[in-house]
Amino acid sequence: MLRELATVSFYADDLAAAGRWYTELLGVEPYYSVPGYLEFRVGESEDELGIIDARYRRTPAPATPPDTPVYWDVDDLAATVARLLELGATAHEPLTERGDGEGFATASVVDPFGNVLGVMTNPHHRAMRAARVSRTAR
Known part of the structure; x- marks a missing residue:
């Protein structure tokens, strides 16, 4: 069944700004970057945090953040x-x-x-x- 966290994905309307913000927060540059997507490795177990350009969102953004x-x-x-x-x-x-x-x-x-x-x-x-x-x- 579920074994471990693989990747958490967030969306951003401004991918470049999100990349800068998360680089500042995490203290590391994305290890993977392609048009429309950035990915950071976080912590000792190198969990992945992906940032996706919001243009690729499959459903509309929620009116309020999810709980x-x-x-x-x-x-x-x-x-x-x-x-x-x-x-x-x-x-x-x-x-x-x-x-x-x-x-x-x-x-x-x-x-x-x-x-x-x-x-x-x-x-x-x-x-x-x-x-x-x-x-x-x-």
Whole structure:
């Protein structure tokens, strides 16, 4: 069945501006670029974030951002949300603690291109990353 995240795709009316914005946010240039599409590799597992020129959208853009964000694990949730807002994103879901103080928390923003970008802290993901690093260091 589902095994792992492959690619998350966002749309942008101004692909060049979206490429610049995400390059600034992520600190890396897209690793793949063809007319109408950019793709970034994110994090240690190199998950893919694709940006598609909105001309290729198969259905009309929704009137409001969807309430089904993909959440990216981050080290410092409050600092990440602050940085996203500083770069021009708008608040979508405020920082919300989940799981009775176990270290799970989420937030989301709408990027300047109308896409919902979710961010979270997740101790389960940190444990999995630590185990991967431990296995590869042997």
